[in-house]
Amino acid sequence: NAGVTQTPKFRILKIGQSMTLQCTQDMNHNYMYWYRQDPGMGLKLIYYSVGAGITDKGEVPNGYNVSRSTTEDFPLRLELAAPSQTSVYFCASSQQVYEQYFGPGTRLTVT
């Protein structure tokens, strides 16, 4: 199993551009999550999903959108990138609610 994979690894965006961060898991997990991690900080939950077709907001959802059309994929969309969205983004999945498996992260810079 590859576990949780994320693409791209790095990206630089200009203010106002849009992009989609991809996340795929091959463990048939129902739960999937998107977090952001700012320098020297813990992770903050952006969005989560408890199964295909179901998504919900986390602690910091503003400026982001998600979809969950399949069990495997949980893409995160940034429509109008802002400097405040410069961060490292982690996708995670879990079968139970709590033991989450994380991807390697996407480092995003918005200038």
Added chain:
Amino acid sequence: GESVGLHLPTLSVQEGDNSIINCAYSNSASDYFIWYKQESGKGPQFIIDIRSNMDKRQGQRVTVLLNKTVKHLSLQIAATQPGDSAVYFCAENGSGGGADGLTFGKGTHLIIQP
């Protein structure tokens, strides 16, 4: 608001010594706690978890202690090795049962001195 936090941002220990990383939590409704290890440039990796009906749980070279009276969690790493160098996060399940992920502390950077 309620949050999970750590007492020390950096902990430096000698190789071979035992390490103790501390975590305070304030949400009394939390009933599940996890420790994650994050190496530089990588995603967090699950180490060990504990439920609120337990005081202690042991894994391979790691032990987690939970003191519900003072809302304190600790991670003990025995015979610390260079590969243990990382940032360690504690996390709690916040509202106690929701699927809305975990609440993470800021992390403690464990540095191993040769």
